[in-house]
Amino acid sequence: MKADLDFPxxxxxxxxxxxxxxxxxxxxxxxxxxxxxxxxxxxxxxxAASIAASAGVQPSTLIRFAQHxxxxxxxxxxxxxxxxxxxxxxxxxxxxxxxxxxxxxxTQARGILEGFLSAASRSLDTVSRNIDDPLIERAVDVLKDAxxxxxxxxxxxxxxxxxxxxxLGKLQVRYHLIESAAGLDPEILxxxxxxxxxxxxxxxxxxxxxxxxxxxxxxxxxxxxxxxxSAFSPLAESATVWFEVVEADHAGFRSLAATxxxxxxxxxxxxxxxxxx
Amino acid sequence: MKADLDFPxxxxxxxxxxxxxxxxxxxxxxxxxxxxxxxxxxxxxxxAASIAASAGVQPSTLIRFAQHxxxxxxxxxxxxxxxxxxxxxxxxxxxxxxxxxxxxxxTQARGILEGFLSAASRSLDTVSRNIDDPLIERAVDVLKDAxxxxxxxxxxxxxxxxxxxxxLGKLQVRYHLIESAAGLDPEILxxxxxxxxxxxxxxxxxxxxxxxxxxxxxxxxxxxxxxxxSAFSPLAESATVWFEVVEADHAGFRSLAATxxxxxxxxxxxxxxxxxx
DNA sequence: AAAATTATGAAACAGAAATTCCATTCGCCA
DNA sequence: TGGCGAATGGAATTTCTGTTTCATAATTTT
Numbered sequence: 094m095k096a097d098l099d100f101p102x103x104x105x106x107x108x109x110x111x112x113x114x115x116x117x118x119x120x121x122x123x124x125x126x127x128x129x130x131x132x133x134x135x136x137x138x139x140x141a142a143s144i145a146a147s148a149g150v151q152p153s154t155l156i157r158f159a160q161h162x163x164x165x166x167x168x169x170x171x172x173x174x175x176x177x178x179x180x181x182x183x184x185x186x187x188x189x190x191x192x193x194x195x196x197x198x199x200t201q202a203r204g205i206l207e208g209f210l211s212a213a214s215r216s217l218d219t220v221s222r223n224i225d226d227p228l229i230e231r232a233v234d235v236l237k238d239a240x241x242x243x244x245x246x247x248x249x250x251x252x253x254x255x256x257x258x259x260x261l262g263k264l265q266v267r268y269h270l271i272e273s274a275a276g277l278d279p280e281i282l283x284x285x286x287x288x289x290x291x292x293x294x295x296x297x298x299x300x301x302x303x304x305x306x307x308x309x310x311x312x313x314x315x316x317x318x319x320x321x322x323s324a325f326s327p328l329a330e331s332a333t334v335w336f337e338v339v340e341a342d343h344a345g346f347r348s349l350a351a352t353x354x355x356x357x358x359x360x361x362x363x364x365x366x367x368x369x370x
Numbered sequence: 371m372k373a374d375l376d377f378p379x380x381x382x383x384x385x386x387x388x389x390x391x392x393x394x395x396x397x398x399x400x401x402x403x404x405x406x407x408x409x410x411x412x413x414x415x416x417x418a419a420s421i422a423a424s425a426g427v428q429p430s431t432l433i434r435f436a437q438h439x440x441x442x443x444x445x446x447x448x449x450x451x452x453x454x455x456x457x458x459x460x461x462x463x464x465x466x467x468x469x470x471x472x473x474x475x476x477t478q479a480r481g482i483l484e485g486f487l488s489a490a491s492r493s494l495d496t497v498s499r500n501i502d503d504p505l506i507e508r509a510v511d512v513l514k515d516a517x518x519x520x521x522x523x524x525x526x527x528x529x530x531x532x533x534x535x536x537x538l539g540k541l542q543v544r545y546h547l548i549e550s551a552a553g554l555d556p557e558i559l560x561x562x563x564x565x566x567x568x569x570x571x572x573x574x575x576x577x578x579x580x581x582x583x584x585x586x587x588x589x590x591x592x593x594x595x596x597x598x599x600s601a602f603s604p605l606a607e608s609a610t611v612w613f614e615v616v617e618a619d620h621a622g623f624r625s626l627a628a629t630x631x632x633x634x635x636x637x638x639x640x641x642x643x644x645x646x647x
Numbered sequence: 648a649a650a651a652t653t654a655t656g657a658a659a660c661a662g663a664a665a666t667t668c669c670a671t672t673c674g675c676c677a
Numbered sequence: 678t679g680g681c682g683a684a685t686g687g688a689a690t691t692t693c694t695g696t697t698t699c700a701t702a703a704t705t706t707t
Binding site: 108111112115127130131134138175178179200201202203205206207208209210212213214217220221224226229230233248249251252253255256259260263343344345346348349350351353354355357358359361362365 | 455478483491498509532536626627628634635
């Protein structure tokens, strides 16, 4: 007889058990384990067949996974995932309530995190209200015909350009990321022609390098798509199309969430347009 | 014939429809309707038989209720209740839905932008639920004593590190951003001692450079704070403290919003702690 | 290297679930 | 009151789901 009664009663226990045993689990079982921890909602609602397909295994493997953990079948394992979903929603309600009630039990670091999360969230809200369709379309029109897209951003804005570079690379769109303040940039920018295009990102206080480069490029007839934070931005003057993105800030640091989302949207939209979609 | 295709797509619409018609509904159907609005979780998780018993009606009545509302059966009605449970507390999502409703004609690019905004918002929600205070405190403890903070991130994660570098610089915290895959990194990392610390960021598929460097540093006794996306991440093994941040994605590109917020919070919290605040 | 054990895939199976059907009851109007 | 249509209960039916089984592959042990 093998009365395996020590199955995990809740999600945390299950998670702990999986992590503890992960090295000893068979390959397919481990594959299911990883999927389960990463997609708990799927497990809670799906059927054995649908989950198995989504995780790339056989339904029977799911049951074996459950049995490895001490459950007597998939159904009882699923119960744990459902219970978690019920409780999570409850605790989240309470979390919101605590936040509204200005709960005192938060640590300082937690408060800072909430601040940044809130700033990011406000930025997203703002940009979704303020960006209008024709503007995006015009920007995409400009960029879709460019032989090379030059990415211009410094300091605070640099992370935006570097993520855009990553995306454009994946999308097989030719680009050039203007890296450093040092040396080579002027020469590289001298190659830019009116058949190329520039994406320039700068927020107040504007990095002078970005502003000047953008101006020079614009004077040479290279179309410029700008992302900046005000109509009075010196970037707006040089721009063919410009977006006003006002990021909320916390502790003196602005969120980049909205700018990131916009720049990624531009990258993907350009790639799709080129594919003729 | 009356092809009733206008069944309620979400819980709010369903609720509104029920309230509107409640006077005209047959007795048993009304009984089910009341039960459904009062016990939505039961509907989401239960079976038709168990719900029927719990509501004091026959299973067939449950189906009639669903059909009265325009669904083609109990199963599709249940789908609405499940969807609600998944997407509860996602205020941004609902706002987007409302926007679509009134806006009418969206362009393709606009759709892509909304996709990224929505992904960012979901990421923020998730991280605010899943990160707990003690974890942040421990990470800050590790970092506050470091002489130099080494920032380790490649490719997709690199923008995070570069923004963190910007912030740490402003905050006058000594750091070193590991730049390129080329040449100098090993020598620079060899300087790191147990009195320093590392912030490593990597998401699946994990950049091998980041993983290896983190492992070597950990073996040399340098504390590692990791931000990664799964308990199975190889980064988690090397980490002294690790955060699980699951970013939502759109069009194949993950949001960085949550990771950005977390990394900025760490930077600011460390600086404040050092100031003795 | 061979044998034994364990893991995996695919399909068959049994049971439960949702749905349909039909006889009966209820409520309403002539 | 009698007749008609809608509503209801309960069983029959069909669809689908979790589980089991078995043959095969992989892995470990001897």
